[in-house]
Amino acid sequence: MKKKYKLMQKVPKTPKSAYNHGRFISSLIEHQIKHFHEVEKSLAKPGEALTDISKIKTELHASKYLKQMTARMHPQGTAQPQKTVKPQKPKRAAKRQPKAKAKTGRRKRK
Amino acid sequence: MAPTGLDKLKHIVVLMMENRSFDHMLGGLSLVMEKGKKKYPKINGLTGNESNPDMNGTIVKVQPNAKFQGQLDHDPDHHFPGVDLQIFGTTQQGAGRVANMQGFIKSYATQDTSIDQSHGIMAYFPPENLPVLTRLATEYAVFNGWFSSIPGPTICNRAFAHYGTSYGNVDMNLFFVQDPIVSIYDRMIQGGHTAKIYYYDQQSSTMEIVNLLKRQPQIFGSYSQFVADCNGNTLPDYCFIEPCYNDHPGPGGGQILASDQHPDHNVKEGERFIANTYNAIRTNQELWETTAMLVVYDEHGGIYDHVVPPNCDPNFPDGRSAAGDKTGTGVAFNFDRLGVRVPAILISPYIPRGTVIPGTEDPNGVIYEHACIPGTVTNFFLKNFENRTAREKNSKNFLTPLTDTLRPDDDCWVFDL
Numbered sequence: 159m160k161k162k163y164k165l166m167q168k169v170p171k172t173p174k175s176a177y178n179h180g181r182f183i184s185s186l187i188e189h190q191i192k193h194f195h196e197v198e199k200s201l202a203k204p205g206e207a208l209t210d211i212s213k214i215k216t217e218l219h220a221s222k223y224l225k226q227m228t229a230r231m232h233p234q235g236t237a238q239p240q241k242t243v244k245p246q247k248p249k250r251a252a253k254r255q256p257k258a259k260a261k262t263g264r265r266k267r268k
Numbered sequence: 269m270a271p272t273g274l275d276k277l278k279h280i281v282v283l284m285m286e287n288r289s290f291d292h293m294l295g296g297l298s299l300v301m302e303k304g305k306k307k308y309p310k311i312n313g314l315t316g317n318e319s320n321p322d323m324n325g326t327i328v329k330v331q332p333n334a335k336f337q338g339q340l341d342h343d344p345d346h347h348f349p350g351v352d353l354q355i356f357g358t359t360q361q362g363a364g365r366v367a368n369m370q371g372f373i374k375s376y377a378t379q380d381t382s383i384d385q386s387h388g389i390m391a392y393f394p395p396e397n398l399p400v401l402t403r404l405a406t407e408y409a410v411f412n413g414w415f416s417s418i419p420g421p422t423i424c425n426r427a428f429a430h431y432g433t434s435y436g437n438v439d440m441n442l443f444f445v446q447d448p449i450v451s452i453y454d455r456m457i458q459g460g461h462t463a464k465i466y467y468y469d470q471q472s473s474t475m476e477i478v479n480l481l482k483r484q485p486q487i488f489g490s491y492s493q494f495v496a497d498c499n500g501n502t503l504p505d506y507c508f509i510e511p512c513y514n515d516h517p518g519p520g521g522g523q524i525l526a527s528d529q530h531p532d533h534n535v536k537e538g539e540r541f542i543a544n545t546y547n548a549i550r551t552n553q554e555l556w557e558t559t560a561m562l563v564v565y566d567e568h569g570g571i572y573d574h575v576v577p578p579n580c581d582p583n584f585p586d587g588r589s590a591a592g593d594k595t596g597t598g599v600a601f602n603f604d605r606l607g608v609r610v611p612a613i614l615i616s617p618y619i620p621r622g623t624v625i626p627g628t629e630d631p632n633g634v635i636y637e638h639a640c641i642p643g644t645v646t647n648f649f650l651k652n653f654e655n656r657t658a659r660e661k662n663s664k665n666f667l668t669p670l671t672d673t674l675r676p677d678d679d680c681w682v683f684d685l
Contacts, residue, residue: 161553163681164678165680166682167543167681167684168684169399169540169543169683170536170539172536176534176536177515177525179516185421186286186513189423217526218515218516221472221517222471228470228474228481231481231482232485234488234489235467235470235493236470243548243685244684245551
């Protein structure tokens with residue numbers, strides 16, 4: 159049975175509109191790509207074609223290249239992203255609801 | 269005798285986020301009032317009067333109008349020359365200049381931003397807009413004086429977190445480890461301990477020295493493995509967590525958002541990532557009571573902070589120098605001063621609520637930087653370890669906020685995601 163917690167802080171959701179895999183890569187990702195390209199060069203067999211990283215312009219392009227290179231060096235890392243860790247809220251004492259009117263029209267016992 | 273919190277400690281977890289300054293994320297806490305008094309008087313945040321001149325000479329004050337996304341879509345400069353301008357307010361080099369934190373708008377204005385856009389570099393978040401970081405900073409220990417290790421960009425700063433040095437680099441270029449100084453992961457494994465770097469997923473991968481991934485894939489894991497290790501009580505003695513660095517399609521047609529908070533990624537997603545990582549530890553009672561988690565940012569990302577970065581102790585040097593052509597300013601850098609201040613929060617149930625570790629504002633304050641990460645981890649798990657820089661050996665212990673008293677479970681928050 160999951161534990162219940164007393165102090166819980168609600169965390170707002172990120173809007174779906176935040177997602178943009180067509181965003182141009184930042185200097186940070188550009189350098190990450192360059193670092194992986196150095197490793198790609200070091201792993202290449204003679205005559206093996208290398209990725210043309212000048213064509214990597216967006217975060218989607220970058221993620222595809224990074225996946226390919228990371229899988230080559232770290233095949234163990236294929237696990238899917240973990241869903242959020244959701245603790246259980248304590249159950250609130252149910253508020254007394256006004257009794258619904260009897261549909262049957264029966265009279266209350268006194 | 270060590271406090272109980274240290275005696276019980278089995279795991280140290282470091283989560284390093286991207287490119288936000290202390291004042292931008294936490295500076296607003298100093299302006300929170302309660303019953304006519306400052307609610308958090310010990311936090312060295314903003315007064316609301318801090319300012320920078322813009323390109324027209326207009327004085328622009330800090331404003332509580334930081335946006336989650338879209339405000340810093342021109343990634344603010346945080347390479348060495350840019351940060352030098354931000355700190356000194358001028359591009360002129362040489363003796364006699366004084367660090368005054370007056371060049372942030374000037375720096376941002378050089379990036380084809382309009383006058384209005386350039387003012388965005390002075391924006392900070394009202395605490396209520398960052399419920400996760402605010403909650404953690406006010407519930408556990410916040411460091412007033414944690415600075416990035418170098419007034420420069422990501423890769424060289426992150427290197428300090430892994431090696432205690434950047435081997436003379438002040439830029440983003442790939443560098444190679446130079447013996448005899450090895451990574452904290454190598455040290456831990458050689459010493460019979462366990463250590464791991466958890467990157468988010470293969471599409472985001474690692475920002476940590478790619479050579480390490482090539483040479484030692486066994487020290488890497490994915491974020492899903494981190495959560496599984498928390499659930500299964502198999503977390504290593506030391507681990508370092510990387511957020512997601514890019515937006516990419518998820519499994520089954522889903523969407524994975526970048527959670528690193530690097531401009532212009534949505535800050536809310538980073539909040540959720542911090543909360544999720546905290547929850548993974550917090551919701552396992554055995555792990556919670558034996559773990560200290562540090563949330564820290566690699567560097568300020570070109571965003572305003574009011575505290576002048578201090579000099580490094582000349583008695584304990586890094587021992588390296590970057591030539592003028594490497595720094596981009598024409599002047600060599602001897603690793604003798606720190607970069608801009610960043611948010612840093614230490615979390616443990618052995619830390620009293622509202623702990624603030626004083627920094628440069630206090631004569632008895634303590635200066636922290638990223639070399640403190642391998643420094644503290646090495647000293648805690650391995651005791652003596654010779655092959656590291658004098659700077660790292662002399663770095664301050666970030667576990668000092670842990671006390672003898674375990675807070676009751678009902679006194680520690682959990683995030684509802």
